[in-house]
Amino acid sequence: MPKTSARLLALLSLLQARRDWPGALLAERLGVSPRTVRRDIDRLRELGYPIAAFKGPEGGYRLEAGAELPPLLFDDEQAVALALALQVVTTSGVGVEEAAARALTTIRQVMPARLRRRVDALKVTTVERTATGRGAQVGSGTLMALSSAVHAGEVLRFDYAAPTGDRADRPPRRAEPHHLVTYGGRWYLVAWDLDRDDWRTFRADRITPRVPTGPRFPPREVPGGDVAAFVADRFRGSGTPGEWPCRGEVILRTAAASVATYAPDGIVEELGPDRCRLVLGAWSWTGLAATFGRFDADIEVVGPAELSAAFAHLARRYADAASPDRPAEVPSSRP
Secondary structure (H helix, E strand, O other), X not given: OOOHHHHHHHHHHHHHHOOEEEHHHHHHHHOOOHHHHHHHHHHHHHOOOOEEEEOOOOOEEEEOOOOOOOOOOOOHHHHHHHHHHHHHHOXXXXXXXXXXXXXXXXXXXXXXXHHHHHHHOOOEEEEOOOOXXXXXXXXXXXXXXXXXXXXXXXXXXXXXXOOOOOOOOOOOEEEEEEEEEEEOOEEEEEEEEOOOOEEEEEEHHHEEEEOOOOOEOOOOOOOOOOHXXXXXXXXXXXXXXXXXXXXXXXXXXXXXXXXXXOOOOOEEEEEEOOEEEEEEEEOOHHHHHHHHHOOOOOEEEEEOHHHHHHHHHHHXXXXXXXOOOOOOOOOOOOO
């Protein structure tokens, strides 16, 4: 039979997992007698957990919401997950950063040393960007292995899957891990690639760490000294901090107010009631022209020449896409 403390933790985890638990099923899941379950329920009630008993063919228990916060019990994985979530919140910009930092400190203080070391190894940087969808799932074991390598400053050896997910016949990678970051709903490892002698951002969901790790290495500083800015610039495809590789200017025949809402990264200047100037950046000239084209307005290109050429290229592409066998239908601008 498990020790009382371990059994109470397991019982509490089960009660949190679903609303109603028959007593006989709880006893079966815990490997104890129904009498032991009743005693353990009484112990949890003494600790402040509002557990109600309900009648029925078998009878059972339900964990209800209480007026006060009782002592909390977490298993190892729950504690690590909570610490990880609080670290992400501290840099999320949602207005509860200070409270999250205090909560993380409180939880860390009451953790056993073995868990405290794992939590201290979790250093996460959040790069602000609106997520366009649900990011690929990364196992907690992978995140812990990456965080531990970053914290220890040890060379990481890992298998890195192709974008298709294939991991076969690919030599292992070697890198000096420096930061674990979140960007656009995904996890990334910022590291110095020893085989390519350059900085790289690796998707964590495509990493399978190898053990043991390599030797310790002297820390390097990411270009610019700011990991968040470095990652954002890498995804822009820009070699200049804070700048897109392609930047252009147009005049739109529409109100500035209607453009500013959908161009948070751009510069909008009102030129009249139905005319405005818009400056935007993008990773390619074609992509930039397409971004300007999403506004339902006539466009006058101010510059540069590469942007005009991109519009011409898109015009030919769109013309080819329109079927010559049937007239194009112009959708209504109203819902």
